[in-house]
Amino acid sequence: MTYLQKIIDDVKLKDPDQPEFHQTAEEILSTIEPVLNNNSIYVKSKVIERLVEPERQIIFRVPWVDKNGELQINRGFRVQHSSAIGPYKGGLRFHPSVNLGIIKFLAFEQTFKNALTGLSIGGGKGGSDFNPRGKSDLEIMNFCQSFMTELYRHIGQFIDIPAGDMGVGEREIGYLYGQYKRISNTFEAGTLTGKGISYGGSLARKEATGYGVLYFVNSMINYHGHSLTGKKVIISGSGNVALYSCKKAVELGAKVIAMSDSDGYIYDENGIDFKTMHNIKEIQRKRISEYVNYFPKATYTKGRGIWNIKCDIAFPCATQNDIDVNDAQALIDNGCFAVGEGANMPTTNAAIKLLLDNNILLAPAKAANAGGVATSALEMAQNSARLSWTFEEVDSKLKEIMKHILK
Numbered sequence: 001m002t003y004l005q006k007i008i009d010d011v012k013l014k015d016p017d018q019p020e021f022h023q024t025a026e027e028i029l030s031t032i033e034p035v036l037n038n039n040s041i042y043v044k045s046k047v048i049e050r051l052v053e054p055e056r057q058i059i060f061r062v063p064w065v066d067k068n069g070e071l072q073i074n075r076g077f078r079v080q081h082s083s084a085i086g087p088y089k090g091g092l093r094f095h096p097s098v099n100l101g102i103i104k105f106l107a108f109e110q111t112f113k114n115a116l117t118g119l120s121i122g123g124g125k126g127g128s129d130f131n132p133r134g135k136s137d138l139e140i141m142n143f144c145q146s147f148m149t150e151l152y153r154h155i156g157q158f159i160d161i162p163a164g165d166m167g168v169g170e171r172e173i174g175y176l177y178g179q180y181k182r183i184s185n186t187f188e189a190g191t192l193t194g195k196g197i198s199y200g201g202s203l204a205r206k207e208a209t210g211y212g213v214l215y216f217v218n219s220m221i222n223y224h225g226h227s228l229t230g231k232k233v234i235i236s237g238s239g240n241v242a243l244y245s246c247k248k249a250v251e252l253g254a255k256v257i258a259m260s261d262s263d264g265y266i267y268d269e270n271g272i273d274f275k276t277m278h279n280i281k282e283i284q285r286k287r288i289s290e291y292v293n294y295f296p297k298a299t300y301t302k303g304r305g306i307w308n309i310k311c312d313i314a315f316p317c318a319t320q321n322d323i324d325v326n327d328a329q330a331l332i333d334n335g336c337f338a339v340g341e342g343a344n345m346p347t348t349n350a351a352i353k354l355l356l357d358n359n360i361l362l363a364p365a366k367a368a369n370a371g372g373v374a375t376s377a378l379e380m381a382q383n384s385a386r387l388s389w390t391f392e393e394v395d396s397k398l399k400e401i402m403k404h405i406l407k
């Protein structure tokens with residue numbers, strides 16, 4: 001048994017109930033043998049054994065009161081994975097599927113992604129099994145305030161800087177930051193990123209992950225002699241990453257023919273209208289099925305199946321394990337030539353292998369979606385300098401960072 005395989009086996013034995021963490025550890029460790037062969041110091045100093053064990057894992061109770069006056073109890077997490085090159089940095093995910101294994105996988109991925117940006121940010125991730133779907137603004141506020149009432153003691157601009165992820169956007173960051181400010185009695189803006197513009201947020205942070213994915217994939221396919229012009233694109237999800245991937249894809253000349261949420265997907269052969277989709281999802285906070293009320297020629301289909309639609313480029317921007325081997329085979333059979341991972345670990349390890357064996361250009365998540373966290377670091381820089389840059393300044397820095405990552 002090889003040295004790396006033994007570490008993978010030990011990881012599985014130690015935490016048998018964390019399949020997503022096993023998957024990410026396996027994905028990374030199965031590719032780094034050449035690095036270790038050239039750097040025996042990494043083996044000697046047990047760098048890999050250290051990296052599969054987070055520096056700190058915090059689990060806490062989150063009691064809050066719902067709209068019926070009933071007490072609800074959720075579980076909160078923060079995994080501070082690595083502070084080797086900077087303070088822990090990474091988002092918060094509110095989704096009923098959240099458990100320690102999922103937060104650990106995300107924190108592990110975040111460490112490598114953050115290092116790739118070239119900026120001095122370590123890796124962390126947090127969240128809760130709280131389900132924001134259908135909750136009123138006041139319920140979201142109650143939950144966020146209670147969550148921060150515990151989290152605040154573990155974070156800070158030089159310690160750990162949370163931001164958004166699934167189920168956490170500008171609204172939630174506002175409630176979280178407000179509570180942080182009250183109980184810490186400081187205006188320490190650099191403690192959270194993804195804030196509203198009026199109290200220390202950065203222009204272009206909201207757009208950054210999706211824009212970054214498109215900058216990365218555009219450069220990648222250009223290098224291989226392709227362009228986005230006229231290409232048929234499918235984007236899974238319709239949240240922050242998916243929406244701004246859609247916006248930039250259209251700006252760069254592609255046609256987005258399908259998008260989804262966890263209930264189903266929209267197909268529009270004329271190209272999905274970003275403004276309408278944005279209005280339904282980000283402003284009205286409704287389901288994607290509403291889209292057909294605005295564009296009756298578009299179709300809505302319940303369930304999975306978005307990857308069976310013929311396309312040139314696929315952008316999984318929803319959640320982990322969105323593309324399995326059957327989906328990958330369908331993409332290959334339909335002539336898709338590139339996949340850009342907007343979500344974290346959206347492709348199973350078997351599907352990655354199948355795509356690469358078939359010479360599909362694959363933009364891996366840790367590189368392709370790093371624009372979000374990179375722009376979070378730019379937000380921190382602006383907070384430290386007590387300055388605000390223009391949209392164009394931030395966007396041009398984002399472009400440079402994505403170019404640097406691709407190289």
Ligand code: NDP
Nearest residue numbers: 165166167209237238239240241261262318319343344372
């Ligand atoms: P959002 O909560 O804004 O959006 C998530 C989207 O994915 C929603 O449309 C949601 O639909 C959909 N979705 C969730 N589960 C499924 C499923 N099982 N099948 C199909 N669709 C599903 O999250 P983000 O856009 O912020 O995050 C999306 C992905 O990108 C995540 O993997 C996240 O970790 C990653 N990411 C996010 C960054 C950021 O800056 N926000 C940065 C880098 C990566 P529904 O409404 O039905 O739940």
Ligand code: 2IT
Nearest residue numbers: 090091163165372373376
């Ligand atoms: O997965 C990610 O990179 C994010 N959710 C963004 C993290 C951040 O700190 O901006």
